[in-house]
Amino acid sequence: MPGIEFQQPLLLLLLPLALLPLLPNRADALPFPWIEWLPADITGQRLHRLWQWLAALTIALLVAALAGPMSPENVIERIGRGAEISILLDRSASMDSEIRRAIQKDYQLTEVTQTKNGIAREALTWLLAQRPENRYALTLFNVVPMRIAEFTDDSAFLQAGLDASGIGRGPKETNMGRALLSAINAFNQRPYTGSRAVLLVSDGGAKLDEKTRQQIQEGMQRNKISLYFIYVQSGINTPDFELVGTDAKTRSEEIELHLFFQKIGVKYQVFQADDLASMSDAVAIIDGQENLPLTYFERIPGVDYSRFLLICALLSCAALTLMAVLRLESLK
Amino acid sequence: MQATDTEFVYRLPRNAGNNRPGSHRSNSRGAGMNFVSHAKLLDQPDPRRLDLRASISSIQKDWLVRVNQQRASITVSAIIDVSASMHFGAQHKKLHVAAQFLQALGFSAGGLGDTVSLQAFDTIQREDLTMPARPGRGLGQTMASLIQDSIPSSPGHASMEALSRCIESVAARADLVFIVSDFHWPLDTLEQLLDPLAGSMVVPLVIWDNAEVRPPQGKHLLSAVQLGGRRTRQLWLTPAIRKQWISNVESRRNAIAAAFAGRDVKPFLMTDGFDPEALSRYFMEAGV
Numbered sequence: 345m346p347g348i349e350f351q352q353p354l355l356l357l358l359l360p361l362a363l364l365p366l367l368p369n370r371a372d373a374l375p376f377p378w379i380e381w382l383p384a385d386i387t388g389q390r391l392h393r394l395w396q397w398l399a400a401l402t403i404a405l406l407v408a409a410l411a412g413p414m415s416p417e418n419v420i421e422r423i424g425r426g427a428e429i430s431i432l433l434d435r436s437a438s439m440d441s442e443i444r445r446a447i448q449k450d451y452q453l454t455e456v457t458q459t460k461n462g463i464a465r466e467a468l469t470w471l472l473a474q475r476p477e478n479r480y481a482l483t484l485f486n487v488v489p490m491r492i493a494e495f496t497d498d499s500a501f502l503q504a505g506l507d508a509s510g511i512g513r514g515p516k517e518t519n520m521g522r523a524l525l526s527a528i529n530a531f532n533q534r535p536y537t538g539s540r541a542v543l544l545v546s547d548g549g550a551k552l553d554e555k556t557r558q559q560i561q562e563g564m565q566r567n568k569i570s571l572y573f574i575y576v577q578s579g580i581n582t583p584d585f586e587l588v589g590t591d592a593k594t595r596s597e598e599i600e601l602h603l604f605f606q607k608i609g610v611k612y613q614v615f616q617a618d619d620l621a622s623m624s625d626a627v628a629i630i631d632g633q634e635n636l637p638l639t640y641f642e643r644i645p646g647v648d649y650s651r652f653l654l655i656c657a658l659l660s661c662a663a664l665t666l667m668a669v670l671r672l673e674s675l676k
Numbered sequence: 677m678q679a680t681d682t683e684f685v686y687r688l689p690r691n692a693g694n695n696r697p698g699s700h701r702s703n704s705r706g707a708g709m710n711f712v713s714h715a716k717l718l719d720q721p722d723p724r725r726l727d728l729r730a731s732i733s734s735i736q737k738d739w740l741v742r743v744n745q746q747r748a749s750i751t752v753s754a755i756i757d758v759s760a761s762m763h764f765g766a767q768h769k770k771l772h773v774a775a776q777f778l779q780a781l782g783f784s785a786g787g788l789g790d791t792v793s794l795q796a797f798d799t800i801q802r803e804d805l806t807m808p809a810r811p812g813r814g815l816g817q818t819m820a821s822l823i824q825d826s827i828p829s830s831p832g833h834a835s836m837e838a839l840s841r842c843i844e845s846v847a848a849r850a851d852l853v854f855i856v857s858d859f860h861w862p863l864d865t866l867e868q869l870l871d872p873l874a875g876s877m878v879v880p881l882v883i884w885d886n887a888e889v890r891p892p893q894g895k896h897l898l899s900a901v902q903l904g905g906r907r908t909r910q911l912w913l914t915p916a917i918r919k920q921w922i923s924n925v926e927s928r929r930n931a932i933a934a935a936f937a938g939r940d941v942k943p944f945l946m947t948d949g950f951d952p953e954a955l956s957r958y959f960m961e962a963g964v
Contacts, residue, residue: 373901373908377761377888378860381928382900382909383920391897392910671897675887676766 349646351412358407365399374675395667402660409653414646427539427634428479428495430569432527433464434546435484435509436518439576458620460576464545465506467574467623472499472506475631481530482506485523486514495530520550520601521560528563540569541634547576549597552604561608570611572630573602577618682776683784684952686959688750688877692851698749698789700851706746714740749789751809753850753876754778754819755842757857758805758826759798759834760904766887768949773883774856775820776950781854782816794819795845797838799830809849831904834861840869847872856881859928859943863935870939879958880936880943882929889925889947891918 350356376382439461458466472480482492482505492505527542542564552560564571575598605612613633615626692702705712714730717723717739730740756778762770778794785792792815796805805826807819834857846853853876870878891913892898898911911917932943944958 368906368908373899375764375903376900376909377764377858377885377903378928379900379902379905379907379909381888381921381924382898382911383917383924384909385911385917387912387914388897388899388910388917391912392899667897670895671899672892672895674766675892 347416348413348649349416351414353411355407355411358410359404361407362400362404364403365396374672376675391667395664398660398664398667402657402664405653405657405660409650409657411650413649413653415649417646418644420644427475427541428481428531428534429541429543429630429634430481430483430495430527430530431468432483432485432489432523432542432544432546433461433468433506433509434486434518434548434576435461435490435514436486436548437514437516438547439464440513460547461510463617463620463623464574464576465510466620467617467627468506468545469503470624471627471631472502478634481527483523483527483530484509485518485520485526487517487519489519489523489526491526491530495534518546518548518550520546521552521556524560525556525563528560528567528569531567531569536568539634540567541572541630542569543572543574543630545574545576549599549601551597551600557604564608564610568610570634571605571608571613572626573605573612573614574623574626575602575614575616576623577616682780682950682952683787684780684955684959686752686784686852686956688851689962690877691745692748692750694748694750694851696749696789696791697746699747700750700788700790702746702748704746704748705743708744708746710745710747712743712745715743717741749791749811750851751791751793751849752781752785752852752854753793753795753809753846754781754854754856755795755797755839755846756805756823757798757834757839757855758796758802758823758828759860760828760831761833761858761860762883763828764888764903765885767885770858770883770885771824771826773946773950774881775824777854777856777881777946777955778819778823779816780950780952780955782819783813786811786813786815792819793846793850794822795842796823796826797834797842798828799832799835799838801838801841801845802826802829806845833904836861836865836869843869843872846876848875850876852876853878854881855879856883858883859932863931866935867938878936878939878941880932880941882932882943882945884925884945884947886947889922891921 440459442459471478476497476499479495479497480493480502481495482502484490484492484505492508493502496502524542524544527544531540563569602614605614613630615622615629617623617626688700692698692700694700694702695704697706701710714727714734717726720741720743722741725742725744727740727742730742731738734740754777756771756774758771762774764770765772782792789811791809791811792807793809794805794807796802805822807815807822839855843853850873853873855878857880859880859882896913898913899908900911901908929943929945936943941962942958944955
């Protein structure tokens with residue numbers, strides 16, 4: 345039994361008022377000239393006692409209800425699953441192109457070609473279906489970031505957003521700096537209830553100026569966001585992050601971005617995907633990593649009992665009224 | 677109060693001792709219709725009443741004169757209980773019934789030439805409500821309004837001591853004493869209290885209100901407190917309880933009757949207002 349707290353404990357000083365009906369009160373009794381004529385009636389006495397106690401109870405309940413009883417606030421430990429993943433999907437024109445591959449040999453089966461965007465969408469759809477308890481935010485970006493969905497677990501909504509990214513073609517330019525900041529800002533002002541990740545799906549890199557880099561770094565660290573970069577390889581000529589050297593000449597925008605991400609100081613992982621299978625693998629790995637149980641504390645607000653007391657008082661008032669209806673008001 | 681001249685007839689069971697001419701039989705000799713005896717003319721020198729026939733048949737050959745009894749007036753006293761319980765009443769208070777009675781008494785006594793005195797008591801003897809014995813037809817209205825507009829001096833029971841003082845005030849003066857009350861007081865000392873009235877006829881008029889003698893119908897829960905007291909009763913009015921109530925009233929009536937049985941009078945009970953005819957009938961039936 346948890347303790348009970350009162351919002352207005354001073355009002356409990358009124359509680360002795362409940363004794364009023366128990367006092368020998370003759371104001372509501374009808375004066376009778378010769379009381380000996382009235383037979384002593386045990387039923388009547390009991391009903392009178394009941395009347396008195398009901399009235400006392402009603403007053404006590406009302407006073408207690410006014411004092412606002414509530415169970416104390418609790419802080420309980422919760423173990424949650426599911427992450428908050430801000431998906432940042434490149435929606436520039438290049439994503440609409442198909443992945444270029446090496447010329448197939450005759451003995452190889454002809455693969456069905458898909459646009460990079462289609463592959464990404466499919467993999468992300470799988471993620472949504474797999475982990476509906478995760479909360480996702482969806483941001484498309486090209487020149488400007490477009491927030492499609494704030495954090496939500498409404499997968500139908502997210503799916504609609506993803507599907508919408510397959511319509512039409514995007515412009516050529518991409519502004520990844522603003523897009524990243526937008527994805528990071530999606531976490532601002534949110535309680536930390538699960539692991540956080542930005543899932544960046546893009547086929548290119550960007551040169552970020554120093555100011556943007558700093559903002560991104562600060563935002564990532566402040567919000568404790570892990571970063572997954574799914575790099576959709578456009579073709580056989582795209583740089584391979586695994587072969588990144590220190591040679592400045594070989595650095596492309598993608599490499600530049602990769603190196604920056606590594607330096608941010610948060611958990612960072614890059615996946616290079618060039619078809620649906622590798623894309624799906626990458627998403628599955630991310631899903632596995634971001635599905636760790638998370639322990640956090642939740643404040644459970646106290647339960648207000650005054651409503652319950654008021655209902656009880658109402659019932660007892662109803663009983664009193666019933667008795668009052670049966671009661672003789674005068675001998676006339 | 678209606679000012680109609682309701683009246684009732686009352687008679688004394690015995691001859692009145694008063695000398696004032698009136699309408700009641702008395703022991704006084706004088707100008708009356710009731711023949712008592714013959715007397716010698718020499719003893720009773722009233723030649724108008726010479727009885728020639730009796731004189732002739734007289735052995736002593738005396739002149740005989742008829743001696744008649746004179747009818748005399750009496751003094752009637754009303755002792756009214758004006759305690760708080762007499763102010764109770766559903767339709768009208770019991771004192772209203774008492775006032776109706778006083779009005780009729782004043783009128784009737786005036787008609788018969790009797791004098792009426794009024795005494796009242798509650799917890800004390802109410803000298804402010806006292807009227808000395810006097811004749812006159814207009815007395816009834818005066819006494820009625822005096823009693824009806826009275827205010828109890830305290831909310832308690834009528835006091836036996838006060839009643840005793842009233843009785844002493846009228847004792848040996850009144851021939852007929854009405855004690856008008858609801859008799860809501862202990863009866864055990866009553867017989868002793870009435871001793872000074874040994875020579876008078878005492879008529880207890882019991883006034884009860886319908887609301888107290890008949891249990892209310894309909895609603896069931898009754899919480900009552902003794903008027904001017906502290907005792908309370910709570911009743912759940914079932915048929916059994918109502919029956920018990922009525923039987924309690926009945927036994928009280930019997931107790932009052934028993935208290936007056938030694939004086940050979942029955943209490944006259946009024947629960948539905950004052951009925952002068954019923955009171956006349958009461959005097960007839962009393963075998964006077």
